[in-house]
Amino acid sequence: MKRIKLSGTGGRWLIISNGILGHSLMVLAAIKVIKDLYPDSYITMVVDDGSAELVRASPMIDKVCVFNRKTDSLLRQWELIKEWRRDKYDASIHFRSGVRNELLAFLGGAKARIGNKLKGSFQFLNHVGTDIKGVHVLEMRSHFMSFVLDQKVEVDPPVLHHDPQAEAEVEQVLSQNGLEPGKYIVLHPAGKTSGGLGWSLEHWAAEVAKIAKVLPIVVVCAPFEREAVKKAFKGDNIFHLGGSVAFLSEVISQAGWFMGNDSSPAHMAAIWGKPRVIVYSNGPEEFVKWSPLHPEECRVVLKEEFVEKGLAEPLEWLFMQ
Incomplete structure (x- = not known):
């Protein structure tokens, strides 16, 4: 895919990972790749409420948004859309698959919406990659982040920070x-x-x-x-x-x-x-x-x-x- 157009020196990134905690831990590892390349980037991470406190402890994350797909109301989703439009994100990266997340990012004004292809489903992405199977989740993240950043990258194991x-x-x-x-x-x-x-x-x-x-x-x-x-x-x-x-x-x-x-x-x-x-x-x-x-x-x-x-x-x- 073409290189993402970034505002400022590091860009504004909306990282969507509102799934199980294990996935969010591995997404923190992927975010480090962005921070290493763009130290001045502004990063918002979207997680379930169960992961929010752990994610907030990371110095890489500037803002945490909580969105529980199964329980949050339409009003909560509308609030997120308005919040994201105010924040003006250059890109949303969809580590958590699902049309609902993609639609919210689209309505929230994310310019580049990047994720993997879903079988048999219309998507609100404008940059669509293909997931790989039969490898460790860190290799999957490396493959995906190489697509996102339009260059070969390796995702290292994640780290945690004390709260x-x-x-x-x-x-x-x-x-x-x-x-x-x-x-x-x-x-x-x-x-x-x-x-x-x-x-x-x-x-x-x-x-x-x-x-x-x-x-x-x-x-x-x-x-x-x-x-x-x-x-x-x-x-x-x-x-x-x-x-x-x-x-x-x-x-x-x-x-x-x-x-x-x-x-x-x-x-x-x-x-x-x-x-x-x-x-x-x-x-x-x-x-x-x-x-x-x-x-x-x-x-x-x-x-x-x-x-x-x-x-x-x-x-x-x-x-x-």
């Missing part, structure tokens, strides 16, 4: 529960993308019963999972901590180790450099796409192996790290 408010909150909660930074393990035993509550809780519970005898375990989960997770994990040395996504990120950053299903918290643990054991339940294509960042710090266990053999050997490796 001062969440950091202070976590410090207080850890102290109240007698937990020392670096001396507890975080467990995320559920997650929609890893089979969810349908299979993993009883198997994780068997492992937790053994680990909690020697190490504090902090169990984290999404609000919709909390009741079932609390029921499955009870006893001494087990702590259920809940809060915002920024709070979750800080809890993981202070942990010594992480274990759980393939999920957004697992990606956070990778970004924070935590040794981890991750259980994957999806097929080979999804594993290639979401295989672990920094694999030298990770032991991968397939769902079938987990159910059949447990985690004795992988956890022995984990606690030697």
Whole structure:
């Protein structure tokens, strides 16, 4: 595609990623490519409310807009259109596919609207690329950003930044529960993308019963999972901590180790450099796409192996790290 016409020295960019948190983390990595090329760029990121606090902590992001496609009203969408028209964006980059997002960017006045082709759907894009399959999500982002910027670029693994408010909150909660930074393990035993509550809780519970005898375990989960997770994990040395996504990120950053299903918290643990054991339940294509960042710090266990053999050997490796 032709090079985007940018206002000023870096341009004004509308980055649309109102999908699951794992995708938004990888979009932060793609945004760094823009910032490296155009340090003076102005970047607005559109996310679900679940990702907003974590994204705000990034120094690359000048403004965060929250848009939940399934629940936000027509009035909220009209407010976004008016806001974006005032902000005068040179380009919208659509990491979250969908005609609704494209229409809002079109009505919001984004001059170049860039995304990948959707099968069997009319689109409001004026620069349409083609997604690639069978590769890691970072390679997908590299391919897409090379199209966006009209030059070959490589997207590196993402980084996270501390949120001062969440950091202070976590410090207080850890102290109240007698937990020392670096001396507890975080467990995320559920997650929609890893089979969810349908299979993993009883198997994780068997492992937790053994680990909690020697190490504090902090169990984290999404609000919709909390009741079932609390029921499955009870006893001494087990702590259920809940809060915002920024709070979750800080809890993981202070942990010594992480274990759980393939999920957004697992990606956070990778970004924070935590040794981890991750259980994957999806097929080979999804594993290639979401295989672990920094694999030298990770032991991968397939769902079938987990159910059949447990985690004795992988956890022995984990606690030697």
